[in-house]
Amino acid sequence: MGLPSIPPYPLPTPDELPPSRVGWSLMATRAALLIHDMQRYFASAYGNADQPLPQVIANIVAIREACDRAGVPVFYTAQPVRQHPIERGLQADFWGPGMQLDPEHRAIIDPLAPREHDTVLTKWRYSAFQRSDFAERLAAAGRDQLIVTGVFAHIGCLATTFEAFTRDIRPFYVADATADFSREKHDMALAIAAGCCARVMTSRDIVGALGADSTTEQA
Numbered sequence: 001m002g003l004p005s006i007p008p009y010p011l012p013t014p015d016e017l018p019p020s021r022v023g024w025s026l027m028a029t030r031a032a033l034l035i036h037d038m039q040r041y042f043a044s045a046y047g048n049a050d051q052p053l054p055q056v057i058a059n060i061v062a063i064r065e066a067c068d069r070a071g072v073p074v075f076y077t078a079q080p081v082r083q084h085p086i087e088r089g090l091q092a093d094f095w096g097p098g099m100q101l102d103p104e105h106r107a108i109i110d111p112l113a114p115r116e117h118d119t120v121l122t123k124w125r126y127s128a129f130q131r132s133d134f135a136e137r138l139a140a141a142g143r144d145q146l147i148v149t150g151v152f153a154h155i156g157c158l159a160t161t162f163e164a165f166t167r168d169i170r171p172f173y174v175a176d177a178t179a180d181f182s183r184e185k186h187d188m189a190l191a192i193a194a195g196c197c198a199r200v201m202t203s204r205d206i207v208g209a210l211g212a213d214s215t216t217e218q219a
Helices: 040-046 053-070 091-095 134-140 153-166 183-196 203-218
Strands: 031-036 074-078 119-122 145-151 170-179 199-201
Touching (some): 031 053, 053 170, 053 203, 153 170, 153 183, 170 183, 170 203, 199 203
Parallel strands (some): 031 074, 031 145, 074 119, 145 170, 170 199
């Protein structure tokens, strides 16, 4: 019960990505960034391994900086500590009671700490849209594209991606800015996303697209 201890694994390279069924163009004026569950509790499952988490963090930082330059809003999810069994629901059957310490467990890791202008959503279920006003916030900001980063690739990241798709919000799933329990599960998540509900891209491609779009707007 609870989180596993995650062994090191290499992130997928660009030539290892599954082909996406869609060729959506990422646009700075339509996009929002989601940094999903990058809390100390979840990051601790990776220990001090040099991969994949350090590179994922660096890639998310690069994407967030590109979003700042392009005027793209940044959202976070953060699960609460000491959830009541009713709040925890069926997740307790799979993962136990969850986080028990505050603020040590709940805090977003330091390199990605939210700024005053960012939005932090309380996360209750796998999908960031469940029991939150995430969809309403995106609509109010005129955003119908979502860049998905964080952990874990085959669980909350994928569930959020599926729900964005069902709400006609175009997801852009970042292969090397997400991490998982293993390379096998990571590859599985990418294949499902690319085949069913998202465009799978690299962090470099995301940064490049945001920069190109913001440059075009200023021209």
